[in-house]
Amino acid sequence: MNDMSASPSASQIHHGALPITDARVIITCPGRNFVTLKITTAEGTYGLGDATLNGRELAVAAYVQEHVCPLLIGRDAHRIEDTWQYLYKGAYWRGGPVGMAAIAAVDVALWDIKAKVAGLPLYQLLGGACRNHVTVYGHANGETIDDTIAEARRYQAMGYRAIRLQTGVPGLASTYGVSRDKMFYEPADAHLPTENVWSSEKYLRSVPPLFAAAREALGWDVHLLHDIHHRLTPIEAGRLGKDLEPYRPFWLEDATPAENQAAFRLIRQHTTTPLAVGETFSSIWNCKQLIEEQLIDYIRATVVHAGGITHLRRIAGLADLYGVRTGCHGATDLSPVSMAAALHFGLSVPNFGIQEYMRHTAETDAVFPHAYGFEGGMLSPGEQAGLGVDLDEALAAQYPYRRAYLPVNRLEDGTMFNW
Ligand code: EZ4
Numbered sequence: 056m057n058d059m060s061a062s063p064s065a066s067q068i069h070h071g072a073l074p075i076t077d078a079r080v081i082i083t084c085p086g087r088n089f090v091t092l093k094i095t096t097a098e099g100t101y102g103l104g105d106a107t108l109n110g111r112e113l114a115v116a117a118y119v120q121e122h123v124c125p126l127l128i129g130r131d132a133h134r135i136e137d138t139w140q141y142l143y144k145g146a147y148w149r150g151g152p153v154g155m156a157a158i159a160a161v162d163v164a165l166w167d168i169k170a171k172v173a174g175l176p177l178y179q180l181l182g183g184a185c186r187n188h189v190t191v192y193g194h195a196n197g198e199t200i201d202d203t204i205a206e207a208r209r210y211q212a213m214g215y216r217a218i219r220l221q222t223g224v225p226g227l228a229s230t231y232g233v234s235r236d237k238m239f240y241e242p243a244d245a246h247l248p249t250e251n252v253w254s255s256e257k258y259l260r261s262v263p264p265l266f267a268a269a270r271e272a273l274g275w276d277v278h279l280l281h282d283i284h285h286r287l288t289p290i291e292a293g294r295l296g297k298d299l300e301p302y303r304p305f306w307l308e309d310a311t312p313a314e315n316q317a318a319f320r321l322i323r324q325h326t327t328t329p330l331a332v333g334e335t336f337s338s339i340w341n342c343k344q345l346i347e348e349q350l351i352d353y354i355r356a357t358v359v360h361a362g363g364i365t366h367l368r369r370i371a372g373l374a375d376l377y378g379v380r381t382g383c384h385g386a387t388d389l390s391p392v393s394m395a396a397a398l399h400f401g402l403s404v405p406n407f408g409i410q411e412y413m414r415h416t417a418e419t420d421a422v423f424p425h426a427y428g429f430e431g432g433m434l435s436p437g438e439q440a441g442l443g444v445d446l447d448e449a450l451a452a453q454y455p456y457r458r459a460y461l462p463v464n465r466l467e468d469g470t471m472f473n474w
């Protein structure tokens with residue numbers, strides 16, 4: 056019999072179902088913009104999902120509020136995988152950073168709800184802890200090599216076992232990733248984009264001396280990382296990787312743009328320095344070749360920008376087959392909701408590598424009270440049921456949205472960069 060009216064539907068409510076009764080977007084700017092989805096169920100349990108896309112926040116807010124929230128009302132909050140498939144495949148226009156951040160927000164909010172209903176911290180639903188804590192790396196940066204090393208020592212004193220080093224490039228007025236405010240660096244800095252001047256030649260000369268001095272000063276028992284922010288060609292990145300080999304960096308991050316995944320073959324041919332990429336990726340399709348050809352060592356895709364916990368687990372599963380470990384993005388534009396999700400994920404995934412951790416300001420932490428905490432270079436998600444993060448809506452309302460952009464780069468002759 057082919058009775059269409061009797062075909063099963065995802066929105067049908069079964070025994071034990073938990074109907075979604077409300078879904079809405081909350082935008083707040085406690086120093087920087089955050090977009091949060093709050094999903095509430097019939098029995099009052101609610102979950103939070105982060106939908107922040109740095110510099111394009113309102114596009115995702117509108118996508119979620121106008122196009123996704125109407126689809127959620129009445130659905131069973133427990134059907135996480137089916138909801139993911141419905142939003143991804145049902146959109147017809149699949150993927151993309153805006154759409155995948157929107158799906159991520161729903162996915163994380165539903166995991167939060169399921170774990171709260173179960174009365175367990177989320178990592179328990181993901182298979183339980185695979186390790187005791189989540190090792191994180193912090194950012195030490197300074198105008199000069201000496202400043203950067205002084206900062207790195209401060210991070211060591213705070214207990215960090217892994218530190219990303221960025222230093223000003225002599226001859227360039229400003230360098231992305233190098234800030235005046237040390238603890239709370241915020242790259243989205245202006246009402247209209249700041250324009251930085253870039254020179255790969257000057258930059259390439261500046262990094263090996265930084266690493267030489269850092270090993271001399273800090274020794275070998277600390278992991279040292281470096282972020283290129285997609286600013287080199289593959290062959291330039293190959294050279295930098297080779298130049299840094301004697302100092303054994305933990306990884307070189309975002310060496311070159313990865314729209315063309317095969318570009319990493321060229322880097323790989325020239326250096327044994329481990330490679331990490333993927334903070335801007337939105338799906339498994341952005342890293343399939345990178346992983347299958349073992350062109351990278353760490354995949355940096357995050358919960359918020361790559362389709363939530365459900366999709367990030369899929370990426371990690373593929374990566375595990377090829378010896379690629381996770382190294383998730385964890386900058387300040389990922390709200391505490393995403394940071395908590397990253398910690399539950401990181402604690403439970405077998406092929407965890409390292410987690411980035413840039414601290415949020417006290418204002419942000421007050422808007423998003425949370426159970427996770429830092430100790431001895433490690434983060435732990437805490438034992439609260441769910442994600443262990445809340446949103447103080449009254450406080451959030453005191454910080455209205457402010458337009459802000461990431462800087463752009465031009466070469467010394469004015470050419471728009473990155474290549
Ligand atoms: O440029 O989060 O590794 N961290 C980084 C960050 C990113 C910003 C972009 O939104 O590269 O500083």
Ligand code: CO
Nearest residue numbers: 282308309334
């Ligand atoms: Co980065």
